[in-house]
Amino acid sequence: MRASHTHSADRERWDARHAVDVAADAGAPAPPDALRGRTELLPAGGRALDVACGRGAVAVWLAARGFAVDAVDVSPVALDAGRELAAREGVTVRWVLHDLDAGLPASEPDSCGAHDVVVCQRFRDPARYPELPALLAPGGLLVITVLSEVDEGPGPFRAAAGELRAAFGALEVLHHVERAGEASLVARVSGPASVPGRR
Numbered sequence: 001m002r003a004s005h006t007h008s009a010d011r012e013r014w015d016a017r018h019a020v021d022v023a024a025d026a027g028a029p030a031p032p033d034a035l036r037g038r039t040e041l042l043p044a045g046g047r048a049l050d051v052a053c054g055r056g057a058v059a060v061w062l063a064a065r066g067f068a069v070d071a072v073d074v075s076p077v078a079l080d081a082g083r084e085l086a087a088r089e090g091v092t093v094r095w096v097l098h099d100l101d102a103g104l105p106a107s108e109p110d111s112c113g114a115h116d117v118v119v120c121q122r123f124r125d126p127a128r129y130p131e132l133p134a135l136l137a138p139g140g141l142l143v144i145t146v147l148s149e150v151d152e153g154p155g156p157f158r159a160a161a162g163e164l165r166a167a168f169g170a171l172e173v174l175h176h177v178e179r180a181g182e183a184s185l186v187a188r189v190s191g192p193a194s195v196p197g198r199r
């Protein structure tokens with residue numbers, strides 16, 4: 001993957017938000033919310049992609065578990081915070097400045113079908129849904145959390161009830177929950193699971 005053009009409105013808005021967050025809190029590695037209490041669903045190792053990674057908490061957590069991680073976001077401020085967190089934790093992540101409005105890095109030849117784990121947490125763009133499974137290798141795991149209308153009511157960034165299952169129900173759904181304004185889904189692409197160390 002390589003850096004691509006960035007949409008200035010998204011970038012400026014999110015840079016400002018991340019700058020406030022960085023000033024308040026240095027951040028810490030954390031599993032994806034949808035995998036809390038079920039980290040045994042993760043493949044044994046391989047390559048991971050964090051889509052809209054923010055300040056890198058999940059990307060660094062995955063790297064600390066031995067995954068080779070690509071982490072994509074539109075905000076240079078967020079990626080710098082991720083770099084600092086990775087340095088503090090002694091792990092390496094490939095940080096990619098990329099505007100997801102231009103599509104997922106699936107268009108990059110080394111990304112399609114290459115990842116054993118794809119995480120997309122609190123970045124909701126239904127236009128990107130059909131592209132997410134294409135990033136996964138056979139046996140790979142999709143881990144997604146979005147804001148939801150369930151228990152909250154409508155909102156411009158919220159998924160309608162059933163949105164994730166409708167989008168990803170063709171995969172093997174291992175976990176799906178919608179409550180308290182969030183929806184999460186963990187699903188596996190059919191095929192053999194990865195082996196540790198494969199890139």
Ligand SMILES: C[S@@+](CC[C@H](N)C(=O)[O-])C[C@H]1O[C@@H](n2cnc3c(N)ncnc32)[C@H](O)[C@@H]1O
Pocket residue numbers: 007010014015051052053054055057072073074075078098099100101120121122123
């Ligand atoms: C609510 S934050 C979630 C961050 C992280 N996934 C997490 O769970 O903490 C949404 C993220 O999406 C990123 N983002 C927003 N629009 C984007 C775009 N067009 N392309 C890439 N990233 C974008 C923001 O910079 C921000 O880091």
